[in-house]
Amino acid sequence: xxxxxxxxxxxxxxxxxxxxxxxxxxxxxxxxxxxxxxxxxxxxxxxxxxxxxxxxxxxxxxxxxxxxxxxxxxxxxxxxxxxxxxxxxxxxxxxxxxxxxxxxxxxxxxxxxxxxxxxxxxxxxxxxxxxxxxxxxxxxxxxxxxxxxxxxxxxxxxxxxxxxxxxx
Numbered sequence: 001x002x003x004x005x006x007x008x009x010x011x012x013x014x015x016x017x018x019x020x021x022x023x024x025x026x027x028x029x030x031x032x033x034x035x036x037x038x039x040x041x042x043x044x045x046x047x048x049x050x051x052x053x054x055x056x057x058x059x060x061x062x063x064x065x066x067x068x069x070x071x072x073x074x075x076x077x078x079x080x081x082x083x084x085x086x087x088x089x090x091x092x093x094x095x096x097x098x099x100x101x102x103x104x105x106x107x108x109x110x111x112x113x114x115x116x117x118x119x120x121x122x123x124x125x126x127x128x129x130x131x132x133x134x135x136x137x138x139x140x141x142x143x144x145x146x147x148x149x150x151x152x153x154x155x156x157x158x159x160x161x162x163x164x165x166x167x168x
Contacts, residue, residue, distance in 0.1 A: 041077075041081055045081070045087055060079045083159065133165065136163075136164045136166060137163075140154065140163030146162075
């Protein structure tokens, strides 16, 4: 057993303690300990290596096995941050305020598109005379004179449609 301990490399592992529970944290013989106050876990989490983060996570799991009424506020905050904090897969994709920038940029592009559309329409020729309401009514009368589509269309018995009129 002694030969196995000598073959393992010694890891520098930080121990989590609070002032109330500092005496209960006993480092194992295979590790050297460095104290991280639980009140600073949120600040130091990103600076820790992956192995230190895993150790902190394991230690918090052990702390959480105790009665929750006996845990300090710092221990509860640290446990919550490690479990649900904005790190790892819960890291925000975009920084705060990015939504407002996207909205304003979109509105600016819509405004530019509207301005281009209005300028093109102002340069366009007037609509053709065949699109007026009078022309469509005359087309309907002409279709009735010629008995256009007498089976199911405009010249059929009992037809109740508007004919060729699409303008209001």
